[in-house]
Amino acid sequence: EKDGYEHFMLKEIAEQPRAVADTLRGRFDTSGQILLDEVRMSDQDFRDVDKVFIVACGTSYHAGMVAKYAIEHWVRLPCEVELASEFRYRDPVLDRSTLVIVISQSGETMDTLMALRHARNQKARVLAISNTVGSTIPRESDAVLYTRAGIEVAVASTKAFLTQLAACYLVGLHLAAVRGIKYADEVGAVVAELAAAPDKIAEVLAAMEPVRELARSMGTADRALFIGRHVGYPVALEGALKLKELAYMHAEGFAAGELKHGPISLIEAGTPVVVVVPSPRGRSLLHDKVVSNIQEVKARGATVIAIAEEGDAVVAPHVDHTVFTPRVPTLLAPLLTAVPLQVFACELAAAKGLDIDQPRNLAKSVTVE
Numbered sequence: 096e097k098d099g100y101e102h103f104m105l106k107e108i109a110e111q112p113r114a115v116a117d118t119l120r121g122r123f124d125t126s127g128q129i130l131l132d133e134v135r136m137s138d139q140d141f142r143d144v145d146k147v148f149i150v151a152c153g154t155s156y157h158a159g160m161v162a163k164y165a166i167e168h169w170v171r172l173p174c175e176v177e178l179a180s181e182f183r184y185r186d187p188v189l190d191r192s193t194l195v196i197v198i199s200q201s202g203e204t205m206d207t208l209m210a211l212r213h214a215r216n217q218k219a220r221v222l223a224i225s226n227t228v229g230s231t232i233p234r235e236s237d238a239v240l241y242t243r244a245g246i247e248v249a250v251a252s253t254k255a256f257l258t259q260l261a262a263c264y265l266v267g268l269h270l271a272a273v274r275g276i277k278y279a280d281e282v283g284a285v286v287a288e289l290a291a292a293p294d295k296i297a298e299v300l301a302a303m304e305p306v307r308e309l310a311r312s313m314g315t316a317d318r319a320l321f322i323g324r325h326v327g328y329p330v331a332l333e334g335a336l337k338l339k340e341l342a343y344m345h346a347e348g349f350a351a352g353e354l355k356h357g358p359i360s361l362i363e364a365g366t367p368v369v370v371v372v373p374s375p376r377g378r379s380l381l382h383d384k385v386v387s388n389i390q391e392v393k394a395r396g397a398t399v400i401a402i403a404e405e406g407d408a409v410v411a412p413h414v415d416h417t418v419f420t421p422r423v424p425t426l427l428a429p430l431l432t433a434v435p436l437q438v439f440a441c442e443l444a445a446a447k448g449l450d451i452d453q454p455r456n457l458a459k460s461v462t463v464e
């Protein structure tokens with residue numbers, strides 16, 4: 096059932112355009128209106144929300160971090176994102192008008208399940224984003240949006256991540272539309288961009304050979320840093336997690352602005368630093384800041400690999416390698432920029448001869464707290 100791929104992870108990476116298309120299918124109409132009747136929350140329920148918490152673990156948590164940026168911008172609601180293992184021990188302030196979005200591929204993660212039970216005990220409304228129909232987390236939630244990624248076998252999450260992002264965007268856009276806030280008029284345009292995302296993911300996948308070569312050339316590196324800003328920050332965390340999990344390398348993701356508050360002292364000659372560069376269009380300030388972060392690490396001898404938007408002519412002269420991804424609005428960029436990082440980690444682990452689908456010490460579904 097690997098369909099000719101050597102590992103499930105490779106198959107699942109390749110399936111991402113189809114998986115994201117499946118997440119989106121039938122969930123908006125031709126006028127760009129979001130259709131989420133299936134989640135069993137009325138428009139009024141969505142209008143009653145005055146605060147959002149997103150709760151998840153691991154890769155699903157990184158999807159939640161991206162969702163926070165989108166929900167705050169589109170919906171103008173306060174939105175916190177929290178690790179499930181911390182959430183209920185922190186005594187979060189929850190009530191009837193709190194929407195708690197729990198994200199879990201498996202639907203069985205014990206930390207996330209316990210967080211959801213805590214939220215429901217406090218009368219919050221819980222919406223699950225899950226890939227597994229009928230699993231415990233969707234069953235115990237008030238509402239559910241399935242990601243429809245298809246079964247994910249590899250322990251390292253790939254297509255689950257991209258489809259969680261797509262589902263989060265749908266929820267954010269729906270909230271914006273029903274609440275009729277300032278950015279509601281952006282919804283139609285973003286929906287069109289979202290609909291085009293599967294083809295763009297396919298474009299990224301078609302251009303991955305240089306990334307694979309790069310990964311193979313990294314044989315002697317024993318650590319790597321990942322930096323990003325805004326939605327590039329969770330992507331950096333996700334890239335680092337993939338590398339830890341698959342290649343058993345010490346990899347760390349940072350918000351690029353935090354470098355000078357400590358992590359920059361880790362940089363030595365040749366330290367690999369992967370930089371998720373925001374689009375130079377639109378939020379140019381963000382782009383300028385990341386370019387100065389690149390200069391800071393370069394000046395200390397780092398080997399810089401940039402993931403940048405095609406047409407970005409500013410970054411290339413400052414870095415050692417550039418991987419270009421197609422143009423897309425900033426908030427949707429993780430759908431594309433995460434892909435080279437998945438491929439990079441997978442190839443690096445393969446080059447080391449490691450077990451790609453079943454890394455040591457890990458389980459696909461973590462059903463203990």
Ligand code: M6R
Pocket residue numbers: 152153154155156198199200201202203204207250251252253336340459460461
């Ligand atoms: O099934 P879940 O989405 O609840 O799983 C959460 C994490 O255990 C999971 O994303 C884990 O971090 C992955 N192995 C990362 O690739």
